[in-house]
Amino acid sequence: MARFGVLCCAVVLAVQLVSSLPVIPRADEVEDAKNALLMQREDLFQGDIAGIDMDNRNGILSPTKRWTNQKVPYVIDPKFTASQRAVVEVAIAQINNSTNVLLVLRTTETSYIFIQAGAVNTGCYSYVGRVGGRQIVNLQVPVPGYGTCITVGIAVHEITHAIGFYHEQSRTDRDNHVEINWNNINPNQRHNFNNYDEKTITHFGQPYDYDSVMHYGKYDFAIDRNVWTIRGKEPYEDTPIGQRRGLSPIDIAKMNAMYPIPKNPTTVAPTVQTDAPEPTN
Ligand SMILES: *[C@@H]1O[C@H](CO)[C@@H](O)[C@H](O)[C@H]1NC(C)=O
Ligand SMILES: *[C@@H]1O[C@H](CO)[C@@H](O)[C@H](O)[C@H]1NC(C)=O
Numbered sequence: 001m002a003r004f005g006v007l008c009c010a011v012v013l014a015v016q017l018v019s020s021l022p023v024i025p026r027a028d029e030v031e032d033a034k035n036a037l038l039m040q041r042e043d044l045f046q047g048d049i050a051g052i053d054m055d056n057r058n059g060i061l062s063p064t065k066r067w068t069n070q071k072v073p074y075v076i077d078p079k080f081t082a083s084q085r086a087v088v089e090v091a092i093a094q095i096n097n098s099t100n101v102l103l104v105l106r107t108t109e110t111s112y113i114f115i116q117a118g119a120v121n122t123g124c125y126s127y128v129g130r131v132g133g134r135q136i137v138n139l140q141v142p143v144p145g146y147g148t149c150i151t152v153g154i155a156v157h158e159i160t161h162a163i164g165f166y167h168e169q170s171r172t173d174r175d176n177h178v179e180i181n182w183n184n185i186n187p188n189q190r191h192n193f194n195n196y197d198e199k200t201i202t203h204f205g206q207p208y209d210y211d212s213v214m215h216y217g218k219y220d221f222a223i224d225r226n227v228w229t230i231r232g233k234e235p236y237e238d239t240p241i242g243q244r245r246g247l248s249p250i251d252i253a254k255m256n257a258m259y260p261i262p263k264n265p266t267t268v269a270p271t272v273q274t275d276a277p278e279p280t281n
């Protein structure tokens, strides 16, 4: 299988990259690099977004793609082990605790996310926004030598797609904030670095966020994995991007702008602008 070969060799290259770095990376950075490869499927839009024709991107500005009553019912695949399930539950609790989005175990709702224990070579992927019916959030389970999607940060990233968010570097204004090294990206993968106009997405008046859990990492989709593909614009070229720990403060602000009603009426509503387009230049 072609994809097996690609994934296998990409993992080997990532390990080589790590061993050739002058500074010994933290263990979690090594893991992040390996796991990030699972978010770079060649057959999926931007590597981990399902259900989108490469030329027809439906924007989440569309109210029909947002979740009704801010409620996202979920089912966790019974095939996860107890410890894998626990990681997924922490990711769900993190989103649920820090935003207005209400994640609830599905009872009879027709639209819900099914968090699937993905097999080898399925990667990590999700749809963007509410599709209608049962929609899969796929998290490849750990297999020795392959990396895994079972980390809190990756699970938060994929569930955040399902809640209604694209990648941070898809923003209309991203060229003011990041540089893209097109020469190090295969021509057939360059579409992953497209951005969108304001008819498709909104950033709710929030600033560009290098710390977003939805931002690509510096080496994502690289041909030569020792060389960056995306990085902050001078003087931010060394600013870390691609963190997979969890929602950043700006991620939270944007999620609450999309879903503005606080869950608990005694909680003070976050002060965020809604749908205010940023000035462009
Ligand atoms: C999310 O929060 C709501 C209200 O704060 C709570 O009722 C619900 O059980 C929480 N869900 C999860 C999965 O933590
Ligand atoms: C979410 O909130 C619950 C209840 O307050 C708490 O027990 C739990 O540790 C929190 N989890 C996360 C990941 O924030």
Ligand SMILES: [Zn+2]
Binding pocket: 039, 048, 049, 157, 161, 167
């Ligand atoms: Zn993604």
